[in-house]
Amino acid sequence: MVSINNLSYFIGDRPLYYEANLHIKPKDRIGLIGLNGTGKSTLLRLINGEYMPDEGEISKSSDTTIGFLNQDLLSYLTDDSILSVAMQAFAEAVQIQRDIDKIIHQMEVAYEDKLVEKLTRLQEKFETLDGYSMQAQAEAVLEGIGFNTSDLQRPLKEFSGGWRMRVMLAKLLLEKPNLLMLDEPTNHLDLPSIQWLENYLRSYEGAVIVVSHDQEFLNNMVNSIVEVSNRQLNQYSGNYEFYLEEKELRNEIQKNAFENQQQKIKQTEKFIERFRSKATKARQVQSRVKSLERMDMIDDVIEENRRVNFRFTMNQQSGRFVMNLKNVSKAYGDNQILKNSTAQIERGDKIALIGANGKGKSTLLRIIAGTEQIEGEREEGYNVNTAFYAQHQLESLGVDNEILEELKQAGSDKSETELRNILGCFLFTDEEVFKKIKVLSGGEKSRVALAKTLLSEANFLMLDEPTNHLDIQSVNILTQALQQYEGTFVVVSHNRHFISRTANKIWYIEDQEIKVYPGTYDEYVWWREQQEQKVADESPKKLKATKEKKVRTPSETELLEKEVKQLHKKLEDVEKEIEKLEKELKKIEQELARPEVFGNPDKLNEQNAKYQKQKDLQDKLQDQWDTLAIDIEEKEKALAE
Secondary structure, eight states: OOEEEEEEETTTTEEEEEEEEEEOOOTOOEEEEOOTTTHHHHHHHHHHTOOOEEEEEEEETTOEEEEEEOOGGOOOOSBBBBHHHHGGGHHHHHHHHHHHHHHHHHHHOOOOOOHHHHHHHHHHHHHHGGGGGHHHHHHHHHHHOOOOGGGGTTHHHHHGGHHHHHHHHHHHHHHSSEEEESSGGGGOOOOOHHHHHHHHTOOOOEEHHHHHHHHHHHHOOEEEEEEEEEEEEEESSSSSHHHHHHHHHHHHHHHHHHHHHHHHHHHHHHHHHHHHHOGGHHHHHHOOOOOOOOOOOOOOOOOOSOOOOOOOOOOOOOOEEEEEEEEEEETTTTEEEEEEEEEEEEEEEEEEEOOOSSSSHHHHHHHHOOOOOOEEEEETTTTOEEEEEOOGGGGGGGGSBHHHHHHTSSSSOOOOHHHHHHHHHHTTOOOGSSGGGOOOOOHHHHHHHHHHHHHHHEEEEESSSSSTTHHHHHHHHHHHHHHHHHHEEEEEEHHHHHHHOOOOOEHHHHHHHHHHHHHSSHHHHHHHHHHHHHHHHHHOOOOOOOHHHHOHHHHHHHHHHHHHHHHHHHHHHHHHHHHHHHHHHHHHHHHHHHHHHHTTTTHHHHHHHHHHHHHHHHHHHHHHHHHHHHHHHHHEEEEHH
């Protein structure tokens, strides 16, 4: 389908690709990954014909059609409705429809056989092109990626850049090219839309090549990973998890080969140095010199999964309660975001705020930050020191500052050596710390801004889409940093891999209220699926119960209210037990880390047994909490009926 042979492409005198090879076959689902700046987007433009290779060739079969989603499409503006723009994918069918309408109008005043024949031919072709279903297809795709039915007739120019990009994505999907190239499509999508796109692309008839830093998306959608590294295109058959396993094996083989070659080089150089001046060994020395010159050098393995090896400090610890929101209401005109909603953030909460775009996640984050006017009360806790990160704050970086200087202005008392170590963790090494902010890419600016936020010594962080424009390695670094962070944070993110490894609570907005799930994202997904399945199973029962509905007496209502009150008391007791166990488990973990414990097999076994016993008890209590929460929800619904 597409064959890349010995591709070389230079930026100035720097080779971005050198004799790289790749073959794209029909039905391929390729995830294109690599560090920022390695040339992923450039490769897509080379395949699309926008750039020309300096050496080598990119050949395509004669029937190859390409659809390319890229950042340039953000600049497209028009007064046409988004439905009309999406339906441009059916350009031929739309033109035939116009011709049909024109002929029908002509026939109203002059009925002729030749017009009837022409109309019949056009209608047959229109049907062949699925013309009668094209509007339904366009509506289904637009609504699948997050638009409301009421949005479809609104002009494209009324929407923000991210939403305009969704329209262009819908148009490409409807065009159904046999090679679909998507550059960071999930940056502009919320969670429901990402999941919809995954399902759509899995059954897509053509080939797909996607640049993405969303590990979950790559795991669910692709069957092949192509890594851009060392100016080459290295292909792995499988999803992202398979790539990680295979990459580790390849690195081990390469490391061993590198070390063996280095040892051989040293031995050869030692022989040359020892016998260089001896005439009797001249031929052997010359032979070894030539063997070194002919040797294909093996590169050492570059460690790409760097670990954050420093601890973020806080200048003070906050009180137990970080933030209280009481009876908060917020609306923009007729759009009611929150109504009399109450929520509380406690010290140590790691909250992921999730949900579809337009539900008010960023608004809620601004309410928490105190920058949004509201009805109701916002009460900040004792000793709370906050730091806020959002994409628009990248513009507040000092463009004429060097990276190191920008970090010095973050208010931290760290030394230059400490700051350089931190920048190393954020992938700025050696002389790169002296680069000016104005020459950095979007991803590099994001890393600088995140480093500044985490260095602020704040005990409460608010992060709005921090993983946007970060490559996978940078996301992993941010994940490690937040896992080590001992303060409190609220993060808005659509990156499932990221939030599943950082959050211990899930918030979402539903029915104009802040809803809380007290667990990890994976647990939340499981619970949500159980709830949806339960609703599906009970629908027939509810229909029957509605027909046979019995009027409850006042005494029965009073009894039900009493049961709910008792269940809430039990739930609070279980929560206290869980909190107590978490503290005990943390103490045991600290014991296990002590040298006198892990160096003593008897003490180690004793502590491990103690830890496992407490962990089993915690799991039982968590199951009990889940059962009580579901029971309370059912009884409260019964009371409301």
